[in-house]
Amino acid sequence: MNGPDWRAALDASGVLRRLARFDPRVAGTFPLGLAVPGSDIDVLCHAPDADAFAAALWAGCGDFDGFAMWQWQWQGLGQKADRPVIASFSVAGVPFEIFGEARPVREQDGWRHFSxxxxxxxxxxxDLREAVMNARRQGAKTEPAFAWVLGLKGDPYRAMLDLAELDDAGLLEVLKVKGSPGG
Incomplete structure (x- = not known):
């Protein structure tokens, strides 16, 4: 699942070109090499105007297989209420999820998790990659898989955001202290 198929589907979709004005960035399991059957290509976008983003999604992606779009009330961790717009569809049999919110991509929780x-x-x-993949193969989502492998307590999504604040030396300490396979 981590090979050229996802890249070919991404290229075939033209999503990065179609949504270029929204700073689209591919994140998630495929570029990390952690995809399992059912994984989707995650594209994060900066969408300060939800209506304009939704219109661009309809115009650029509305004809793709299984296209669906929704908007939800969401409170990011430590963020003010936002109404992200999410779309899902498939291209060449590969599922996509497009996520757009008002915050710049580099500040979004999903990008911070990915980074x-x-x-x-x-x-x-x-060793760390294989341990995380083993958790993923058993059904764990990505952040919970990392949290489990690293022995992190509490909400795995919050724990990963906390790790995002550390420099590489701090992350090496976490790897060493937690006794992960990579440490």
């Missing part, structure tokens, strides 16, 4: 997971995998090496 720290990428750093942890770089620092923890193949």
């Amino acid at each position: 720290v997971e990428k750093r942890l995998l770089r620092l923890g090496g193949e």
Whole structure:
């Protein structure tokens, strides 16, 4: 699932070009090499105007297989209430999820999770990747899989955001202290 199929589907979709004005960034399990059957391509977007973003999604992606779009009331961790717009669909049999919210992508929880997971995998090496993949194969979502492998307590999404605040030296300490396979 981590090979060229997802990249070919991403290219075929034209999503990055179609949504270019919303700073689309691919995140999640595919670029991390942690996809399992059923994983989707996650694209995070900066959508300060939810209506304009929704219109762009309809215009650019509305003809894709299984297209669905919704907006929900959401309170990000430590953030004011927001109404992200989410769309899902498939291209070449690969599921996509597009997420747009008012915060710039680099500040979004999903991007911060992705960034720290990428750093942890770089620092923890193949042993950490395999341990996380084993948890993923057993049905765990990505953040809970990392939290379990690292022995983090409490809400795994909050715990991963806390790790995102650490520099690489701090992450190495977490890997070492938690006795993870990468430490």
